[in-house]
Amino acid sequence: MFIWRKEGLGGEKEPHSQTVWAAFESKHVQEGYSAKTRVSFLSPSRTLPHTLPLTSRREVSFNVQDNEDFTERVINSELPVLVDFHAQWCGPCKILGPRLEKAIAKQKGRVAMAKVDIDDHTDLAIEYGVSAVPTVIAMRGGDVVDHFVGIKDDDELDSFVSKVIGQ
Numbered sequence: 001m002f003i004w005r006k007e008g009l010g011g012e013k014e015p016h017s018q019t020v021w022a023a024f025e026s027k028h029v030q031e032g033y034s035a036k037t038r039v040s041f042l043s044p045s046r047t048l049p050h051t052l053p054l055t056s057r058r059e060v061s062f063n064v065q066d067n068e069d070f071t072e073r074v075i076n077s078e079l080p081v082l083v084d085f086h087a088q089w090c091g092p093c094k095i096l097g098p099r100l101e102k103a104i105a106k107q108k109g110r111v112a113m114a115k116v117d118i119d120d121h122t123d124l125a126i127e128y129g130v131s132a133v134p135t136v137i138a139m140r141g142g143d144v145v146d147h148f149v150g151i152k153d154d155d156e157l158d159s160f161v162s163k164v165i166g167q
Contacts, residue, residue, distance in 0.1 A: 079109075084100055090132055
């Protein structure tokens with residue numbers, strides 16, 4: 001954690017603060033954190049820290065950006081991946097998404113979740129036979145191992161996720 005101190009009445013940062021930040025950013029990008037990694041800073045003029053979440057490249061839940069991203073992060077994943085095919089306009093999708101994220105979080109990194117908006121990635125929806133949303137497809141080693149369509153309650157989701165990871 002860095003503490004930014006203000007000097008003088010002009011409120012300027014210490015001269016070396018940008019150098020320290022550049023060194024910190026460079027070091028952590030090399031250690032495997034993405035350029036989106038965020039850190040906490042304390043301001044002496046305030047009592048509370050300005051904290052943003054720290055994110056790494058190995059996110060448990062992520063939005064698929066394109067076909068290449070899908071191949072890299074889903075098909076080539078070492079972890080089992082639940083692919084949530086959804087749409088912004090879909091009411092049931094808005095209910096299922098948070099429930100599914102909660103079920104995956106309970107597994108503490110043993111399974112990942114890829115979110116695919118069917119309006120943005122129609123080709124993926126067609127390729128995987130998605131005809132209704134929400135549709136969740138479980139993949140392991142690039143192969144589809146299970147799926148369901150519609151909403152499930154928390155217990156059913158926990159059971160589905162456990163089955164996918166082999167528990």
